Amino acid sequence: MLQRDAFIEEITKYLEKDKSIFFLSADFGAKALDELRQRFPNNFLHCGISEQAMLDIAAGLALEDNKVFVYGMAPFLALRSLEQTKCGAGLMNLPICLLSVGIGLGYADAGPTHYTTEDFACFRSIVGSSIYTPADSLSTKLIAKELLEKPKFSYIRLDRDVLPNISPEITNADLNRGFKVFGNINNNKIALISHGRMLHKCLEIYKNKLNKFVCVDILRSKPFPKDLPKKISSCKGIVVVDEQSPSGNLSSCVFEGFSEQSYFPKIISKSLPESYVFENGGREYLLNKFGLSNDDIIKACNKIV
Amino acid sequence: MKKINDLENLAKKYRRDLFEKLLIIKQGHPGSIFSMMEIVVALYHGGFVNYDSKKNLFLDKVLISKGHATAALYPILRDFGILPKKEWDNWGHKNSLLRVFGNISIPGIDVTSGSLGHCIGVGAGMAISFKKSGQNKKVFVIISEGELYEGSTWEALLFAKHYKLDNLNIIIDINSLIILGSTKDCLNLDPIKEKILSLGINTLEVEGHNMGDLISTFEKTKKIGKLNCILAKTVKGKGSSIMENKKDWHYWNAMSDEEIEKTRKELT
Numbered sequence: 001m002l003q004r005d006a007f008i009e010e011i012t013k014y015l016e017k018d019k020s021i022f023f024l025s026a027d028f029g030a031k032a033l034d035e036l037r038q039r040f041p042n043n044f045l046h047c048g049i050s051e052q053a054m055l056d057i058a059a060g061l062a063l064e065d066n067k068v069f070v071y072g073m074a075p076f077l078a079l080r081s082l083e084q085t086k087c088g089a090g091l092m093n094l095p096i097c098l099l100s101v102g103i104g105l106g107y108a109d110a111g112p113t114h115y116t117t118e119d120f121a122c123f124r125s126i127v128g129s130s131i132y133t134p135a136d137s138l139s140t141k142l143i144a145k146e147l148l149e150k151p152k153f154s155y156i157r158l159d160r161d162v163l164p165n166i167s168p169e170i171t172n173a174d175l176n177r178g179f180k181v182f183g184n185i186n187n188n189k190i191a192l193i194s195h196g197r198m199l200h201k202c203l204e205i206y207k208n209k210l211n212k213f214v215c216v217d218i219l220r221s222k223p224f225p226k227d228l229p230k231k232i233s234s235c236k237g238i239v240v241v242d243e244q245s246p247s248g249n250l251s252s253c254v255f256e257g258f259s260e261q262s263y264f265p266k267i268i269s270k271s272l273p274e275s276y277v278f279e280n281g282g283r284e285y286l287l288n289k290f291g292l293s294n295d296d297i298i299k300a301c302n303k304i305v
Numbered sequence: 306m307k308k309i310n311d312l313e314n315l316a317k318k319y320r321r322d323l324f325e326k327l328l329i330i331k332q333g334h335p336g337s338i339f340s341m342m343e344i345v346v347a348l349y350h351g352g353f354v355n356y357d358s359k360k361n362l363f364l365d366k367v368l369i370s371k372g373h374a375t376a377a378l379y380p381i382l383r384d385f386g387i388l389p390k391k392e393w394d395n396w397g398h399k400n401s402l403l404r405v406f407g408n409i410s411i412p413g414i415d416v417t418s419g420s421l422g423h424c425i426g427v428g429a430g431m432a433i434s435f436k437k438s439g440q441n442k443k444v445f446v447i448i449s450e451g452e453l454y455e456g457s458t459w460e461a462l463l464f465a466k467h468y469k470l471d472n473l474n475i476i477i478d479i480n481s482l483i484i485l486g487s488t489k490d491c492l493n494l495d496p497i498k499e500k501i502l503s504l505g506i507n508t509l510e511v512e513g514h515n516m517g518d519l520i521s522t523f524e525k526t527k528k529i530g531k532l533n534c535i536l537a538k539t540v541k542g543k544g545s546s547i548m549e550n551k552k553d554w555h556y557w558n559a560m561s562d563e564e565i566e567k568t569r570k571e572l573t
Contacts, residue, residue, distance in 0.1 A: 048464065050460035052426075053429075053457050053460030053464055054426075056424070056457060059426070059427045059430060060426065060430020060431040062430075063431060064430075084423065087418075
């Protein structure tokens with residue numbers, strides 16, 4: 001199941017009992033959205049291809065105590081309306097939830113206008129935001145339920161593609177903690193840290209060499225899970241894998257998270273390079289070409305002595 | 306409703322009150338505040354912003370999109386007793402609640418603004434919420450003409466028109482000046498009326514310092530009951546010959562004792 005359908009299905013369920021929910025779209029669809037629109041037309045607002053106004057409208061709705069979900073294609077929802085997000089959801093501390101679809105190179109081969117390789121760095125700098133990057137539809141549903149029960153200013157980073165379900169599956173306890181560790185930690189192992197689609201690459205590497213790796217899913221990267229550094233500080237080293245540009249990606253969170261620890265293991269960042277991606281060939285081809293193949297990640301791990 | 310003459314005198318008094326405050330804080334945007342003074346006096350004291358005296362709050366919303374001029378509301382809110390007088394008196398001290406730009410922590414201020422081009426969208430969100438929840442409340446949004454340079458303004462106008470937001474009232478304060486000069490010279494916005502009319506929005510023109518004209522225009526829009534946009538022709542820095550139509554008085558400037566006395570006399 002697509003993550004967007006999983007999230008919207010939960011919203012639709014809640015709409016049966018809570019009419020204060022508004023769903024705003026900047027001309028971006030989903031199968032589940034068709035149902036929401038049909039069943040609850042008064043709670044759906046098409047804002048036009050106008051992300052900036054959509055975030056302002058969302059602020060007005062949230063100021064009147066509505067639960068507001070804004071929905072759009074990641075490159076445009078995240079960056080085009082960033083200042084509106086800051087001035088509305090941020091400055092006024094409004095419970096607006098942004099559902100951003102197609103992070104990373106999700107829209108391959110559309111080219112760099114449609115890639116979202118900087119949204120993470122942008123959003124984590126907005127004061128008051130929470131950031132979630134689920135790696136499957138089950139954890140997406142958990143996040144949706146949490147935000148429907150306790151709305152807050154949040155940015156949800158969803159993949160364009162169907163991602164396989166993680167096993168063992170993410171629980172509410174994992175969500176509360178903000179992360180899940182796969183494997184048993186010891187000082188001979190390297191921790192592979194990621195989120196979203198790239199987590200699946202890390203899981204694959206980990207499952208192939210259980211004695212060498214543990215894998216960590218940071219499904220809530222902001223606020224950064226405060227228990228994580230202590231939990232994995234005994235590892236031999238850490239490799240953070242993110243389908244983002246090099247500055248301000250998930251590895252920055254990890255560096256910052258560890259900065260208050262007395263012990264600081266070696267941390268290597270694996271991300272996309274400091275360049276725009278124009279090539280064709282599909283997402284997997286591009287990831288392999290630009291340094292995020294499984295082999296590239298394993299090579300980075302091998303640098304940790 | 307107060308008599309026209311009383312409303313005119315209130316606008317003068319508020320300009321004077323604000324001038325004395327700006328003298329103390331030595332910052333702010335007198336040109337933009339003074340250009341919209343009659344507009345906000347007409348809205349609040351003219352009874353167009355619905356006031357619940359028992360609860361001591363305004364039921365309708367007023368969003369000052371030109372956030373640098375939000376201070377124009379402070380003396381009004383003070384006189385209605387919504388902004389405690391001690392907060393007004395305290396303005397100019399470090400621990401003051403009042404700011405050059407308004408924010409929602411200030412009693413009676415309905416939006417945090419300062420960045421231009423946001424509040425028609427915010428107002429549209431509020432207006433649609435009121436309509437969907439069956440609340441008979443209105444939203445007034447005051448923007449500067451300079452905000453017509455922002456794409457988000459036009460995006461929000463399209464939205465407001467499409468959703469038939471007849472409880473949304475937009476007032477454009479057209480003082481024809483932006484920071485670097487006249488809008489005509491910097492980047493021409495004209496014809497503003499035709500542009501807004503072409504969206505299908507009911508558009509009216511008013512002399513923005515003529516209280517009688519303002520009151521009758523607001524009465525008219527109330528009767529029409531449609532999404533409307535009022536183009537208010539104003540003078541930047543209205544009331545002070547030193548400031549009037551001077552782009553440099555967008556911001557506060559140092560004044561000599563003579564200039565201060567002259568301005569005080571003119572604002573009295």
